[in-house]
Amino acid sequence: MECKINHIKTIYSEEELIASLREKSESGFHHLYDHYSGALYGVILRIVQSKEYTEEIIQDVFMKIWNSIHQYDTAKGRFYTWMINIARNTAIDYLKSKSFQNELKNQTLPDFVYNNAELSTTNNSDFIGFSKVLETLESDKQEIINLAYYQGYTQSEISEKLNMPLGTVKTKMRNALMKLKDLLKDYQ
Template identity: 30%
Template sequence: MADAEHENTAQLDASLMIEVAAGNQPSLAALYDRYASLMLALGLRIVGDRGAAEDLLHDVFVEVWQKAGDYDRSRGSVRAWLLLRMRSRALDRVRSAHRRRTEQLEEGAADRIEGKPADPSAAAERSLIRRALADLPDEQREVLELAYYEGLTTTEISEQVSVPVGTVKSRMNAARAKLRSVLSEPG
């Protein structure tokens, strides 16, 4: 029974995509009604800001309107196609923000080279964090990097490193505890 429901959903979604590609706005609205909350939750989890996630949701549905004809049912479900687009846009947003922060840090470094005073405590803290990460066991550092730098979920990390989800969670918790311990030490 669940397989039949899944197939019906897949057929309905594929039909809606065909109609959207033909310029049918009510079909786009139907897709929005079906998937917007799920897509918003994904975007929010990745970017961490509701306003930014809502902007991304809007951008993705504009893209769906423009590129619905690119959807290929043989490559996956409409749900997966929509979620992949949302994930990609959200990660792009995170990377873009990271690049801006890096540029700002580089500008700060240039200011210090030009003789403007630097904040020695910030440099010491960055150095401490780098050392603390380097001191983590490889498997703990790997799951933290996948979660925080790549934006992957514990399930996605589990699949990528071929260990159970529980193991991923244990490694993340152990790594966080070690980092907290090192970073909270005085001096």
């Protein structure tokens, strides 16, 4: 005898989703994962450039969201932005971790070559459709956003890499983010 269980999928508004996560609702967590895992996966993959590492990190990201939901403040920004920042910071922390650095040092040459060949095909994907919006920015601002959000550079590292004063990097990044915010209002 075959037993089928019908799962009723609940559709949540952003406010309802946040409330359900704060109540530790399992259906809220499933909704969160179903609706946001693809976008967060794409952000992480752009930073770590490895499917294997991305799959490890995405689990950590969702656990951080689940365990830190009480820290989210709607007055400070959108829920999606908060989650993107958790994903980005977790990926950067992973890249900077000693265990990851040691693993890179101990990786055999064929593994290293194979992994980089695989990356070149996945690197051009635009998982959240953001590249078209980003292309509307001036090229210097695109480069700063790319370095910060897709390659995991800090503002100090960007300043050093581009041989640009730190204050200029901060100003350009702030202006770019403000412009992106205005542009993204049209996509909501």
